[in-house]
Amino acid sequence: MYKKLIFIGLVLFITVLGAQEQVRYAGFCFSGNYSDIPDSYRYTNQLMSRENKNGLKLLEQEFFQYFNQNSEFGNFKLVFSDADTKYAMAFTMIRENVDIEHLSDITKLIYNLGFSLYILDFDEMRVLQSYPIKVAYLDIVKGNLKTNSDAVTDMIVDTIHSLMQQQVMKNLSTRIPDINLQQSGTLSMKVSEVIFSDQAREVISSFPGGEAAYANLIANQATESLAFDLNVSMLPFSKDYTGQKMSLAFSDATVQNFVIPPASYDLKITIDKFYKALNSEKGNEQLYIYGAYTNVSLFDSDLGDVYWDQEVKHGATKYAIKGQVVDDFANYNEVLLATVSQTLVESLAKDKKLMRDKKGKKGVIRRCQNF
Amino acid sequence: MSKFLRFILLTILLLGLAGNVCALVKVKAKGEVETKKKNPGVKLVKEAIRSGQEQALKKWSVGLDSQRLQIINELWTEIVNDLDTYVMETSQLNDGEWANGKWMINLEVTINDAQIEQLINQRSQTSRQNQVETYLSFIYVAREVSTIQISADTVQSNVSSTNSNQRIVDNKSQSNISTDTQGNLNVSVRESGRSEKNTQVDLKAEANVTADHSRDSYSSSSSSTSNRGNTQRNAKSSNFDSSHSSRLSSEGHLESDVEQAYSSRSDTNVMTDGTSTQSRSEESILNISHSREQLSDYRSSGYVVKSSEGISYRVFNPQEIDTKVTEIFNKSGFDVVPCYEVDIAPEFLAYDFATLNEISSSTQKEATELARDAGLDFLAIGMLDLGREEIDPVTGYYKIYAKVNGYIMDLRKKFAVKICSVGPVQYCGWGENPSVAKTNALIEASQKASVDLVDQLRVKLGM
Incomplete structure (x- = not known):
């Protein structure tokens, strides 16, 4: 009798422990104000309206099929039926920026697209985790394109479509095993502030969308690196959202408001300065050094404790031909993005205090990691 | 062996329950313990964590309303003694x-406020069990806007001229244009709303109004228009919905009535003995010229009378909230008696609320007497005022505001006493359509008001 009971008990125990957490697929959505979608996501919104031969939304179907084939995540499985789970995952577009520049007889199209995989708690309507992904793409087309013509719009929509298929989905495939559902007891982190010095502000003034949009880009880059490379449970940067609320507009026209809860730890990134110097000259060739100096602070906004406060800097060399017009902003941007991703992650990972994992003594990063 | 089995089954049960836990609130707090040791032992660390948990609970309770805080304070010892729950x-x-002689640790504490709510309800029920049964009935009435009457603003203008011909023009919203055979020209221009206006002026003056009048222009575009003669009359209207009328008599008196809508397009047809002159304008200046009068330099001044909108309401019985409100009162240990059991007709209260903006003393008196006769201890009355639906620019959803007022009458004494009240407080309901938004607003408002009333009642009754 006892043996039977033990067997049943063990089977149940193994079933409970071995049961993988389920997360429902919530679909593709846009982040932000419902009424702003046609303006904020001009091209992707048009792409969303395209239908496949069955009369279904093309993009929605592509993402559905993609996640159907890639449903095994780090510690959870994506389900597509009405599963009894309060967790949902939404693939969200957070930024669409297409800049068109006319240069003599060519047209330069610069694509900056931002996406994020949000893990949401539908019971309490809050965001649990954010995994941002960014796509930058430069396209050069012969001739001077008419910006507002239908043909150009269609071309941009097609390019965005192929970027989603070739870059976004491809990049995501390699990262899906690193996406984990936050475990009970795991703490969270959030980029809460991005501050620019006067000198930095001058440099970024040419960025389309201004300082706020650039701060968003930097915060998302840092969030992406910490979430994917350090496996830290990250909450989305929420500077833009009033009252720490985020609206997600889904493709079936429903809009849900999610609360972005306060994080256990906050990350403040201060962009102190950009640096450029001529390193060497050889004939017509010049070697420039571009650098970005930042200060990153890991702190607790509620209790006022600072856990880590350090200068994080990164430099890169760039060759130029004498007399060539160099796009300084592009180079500064490149080094800054590398600073808040590569260098920041390396610096945090090297810090023994942050990463320690001894009995009763865990570092801040270790407390936020999902394994 | 059986212990091991029990342990396994208990673990499974706990793991199962963990998934269903809701209403969790995270609060950060500092736990501290006085010690000289820089590396405290397990016991001291536990003490510090416990102090941090208490701090977190205190921090959480600060955000609650005063009634709830009072209840929590009364239950504090019970909560602290069973912190793990x-x-x-x-x-x-x-x-x-x-x-500084203290060992401190930063903590993030997850509070189960559903358990605390359970404790509060449990305490109320225990408290009620020791007393006689307490009967309570509630009547929640609601009204919503049925029609809105918006009156156009009226411009009261004073038109003056430099010569003796001076007239105060009193404008009303209705005006006509007619010219009588005595040479009195009555001009009436009527425009309404923001639509195009079409004004016809019939001039049938025989002796005084000649064919030259066919060239008289009634223009709204130029600052002055003269017509062969030397009469110039300017009547300026303001940049908002206005009313202005003109009446010109052969004696040189001008009375004008003009109603003009802001930024409206106007067409004016002037018909004089079969000849018509038409002018079109987008500006809000009306010039009237007439050759018969030796008037010049007319000026106008005035003021605007803005009428507030007239709103009429329709009442309804918010059945949607009955279950929710009953649940709240029941959980708090009150026996809820439906109002039909005590012969109170909510319709009378609703009618008063819709027409008088409040429940009249006589209706109230009647209701409390009926309730008292039926043996009720308390009567809760709630008034819900639903606003107009609007589309939220952020989400595209419909949203409706609900304003709530409520109070509880204690009927146990000689006189019915209002022992607790709430509001007016506004809550917003959202929904994909107006009906859903309305229901959500009603539920939100009635629920919040009921919880507040129950909390106040608990404090009053020492529950």
């Missing part, structure tokens, strides 16, 4: 540090 999870934010 009310604190779901405690995460250490740091390893702890020693400073």
Whole structure:
């Protein structure tokens, strides 16, 4: 009798422990104000309206099929039926920026697209985790394109479509095993502030969308690196959202408001300065050094404790031909993005205090990691 | 062996329950313990964590309303003695540090406020069990806007001229244009709303109004228009919906009535003995010229009378909220009696609320007497005022505001006494359509008001 009971008990125990957490697929959505979608996501919104031969939304179907084939995540499985789970995952577009520049007889199209995989708690309507992904793409087309013509719009929509298929989905495939559902007891982190010095502000003034949009880009880059490379449970940067609320507009026209809860730890990134110097000259060739100096602070906004406060800097060399017009902003941007991703992650990972994992003594990063 | 089996089954049960836990609130707090040791032992660390958990609960309770805070304060010892029930999870934010004779640790405490709510209800029920049964009935009435009457603003203008011909023009919203055979020209221009206006002026003057009048222009575009003669009359209207009328008599008196809508397009047809002159304008200046009068330099001044909108309401019985409100009162240990049991007709209260903006003393008196006769201890009355639906620019959803007022009458004494009240407080309901938004607004408002009333009642009754 006892043996039977033990067997049943063990089977149940193994079933409970071995049961993988389920997360429902919530679909593709846009982040932000419902009424702003046609303006904020001009091209992707048009792409969303395209239908496949069955009369279904093309993009929605592509993402559905993609996640159907890639449903095994780090510690959870994506389900597509009405599963009894309060967790949902939404693939969200957070930024669409297409800049068109006319240069003599060519047209330069610069694509900056931002996406994020949000893990949401539908019971309490809050965001649990954010995994941002960014796509930058430069396209050069012969001739001077008419910006507002239908043909150009269609071309941009097609390019965005192929970027989603070739870059976004491809990049995501390699990262899906690193996406984990936050475990009970795991703490969270959030980029809460991005501050620019006067000198930095001058440099970024040419960025389309201004300082706020650039701060968003930097915060998302840092969030992406910490979430994917350090496996830290990250909450989305929420500077833009009033009252720490985020609206997600889904493709079936429903809009849900999610609360972005306060994080256990906050990350403040201060962009102190950009640096450029001529390193060497050889004939017509010049070697420039571009650098970005930042200060990153890991702190607790509620209790006022600072856990880590350090200068994080990164430099890169760039060759130029004498007399060539160099796009300084592009180079500064490149080094800054590398600073808040590569260098920041390396610096945090090297810090023994942050990463320690001894009995009763865990570092801040270790407390936020999902394994 | 059986212990091991029990352990396994208990673990399974706990794991199963963990998934269903809701209403968790995370609060950060500092736990501290006085010690000279820089590396405290397990016992001291536990003490510090416990102090942090208490701090977190205190911090959480600060955000509650005063009635709830009072209840929590009364239950404080009970909560602190059983912290593990009310604190779901405690995460250490740091390893702890020693400073100034204290060892401190930063904590993130997850409070299970559903358990605390349960404790409050449990206490009420226990308290009620020791007393006689308490009967309570509630009547929640609601009204919503049925029609809105918006009156156009009226411009009261004073038109004056430099010569003796001076007239105060009193404008009303209705005006006509007619010219009588005595040479009195009555001009009436009527425009309404923001639509195009079409004004016809019939001039049938025989002796005084000649064919030249066919060239008289009634223009709204130029600052002055003269017509062969030397009469110039300007009547300026303001940049908002206005009313202005003109009447010109052969004696040189001008009375004008003009109603003009802001930024409206106007067409004016002037018909004089079969000849018509038409002018079109987008500006709000009306010039009237007439050759018969030796008037010049007319000026106008005036003021605007803005009428507030007239709103009429329709009442309805918000059945949607009955279950929710009953649940709240029931959970708090009151026996809820439906109002039909005590012969109170909510319709009378609703009618008063819609027409008088409040429940009249006589209706109230009647209701309390009926309730008292039926043996009720308390009568709760709630008034819900639903606003107009609007589309939220952020989400595209419909949203409706509900304003709520409520009070509870204590019927146990000689006189019915209002022992607790709430509001007016506004809550917003959202929905994909107006009906859903309305229901959500009603539920939100009635629920919040009922919880507040129950909390106040608990404090009054010492429950």
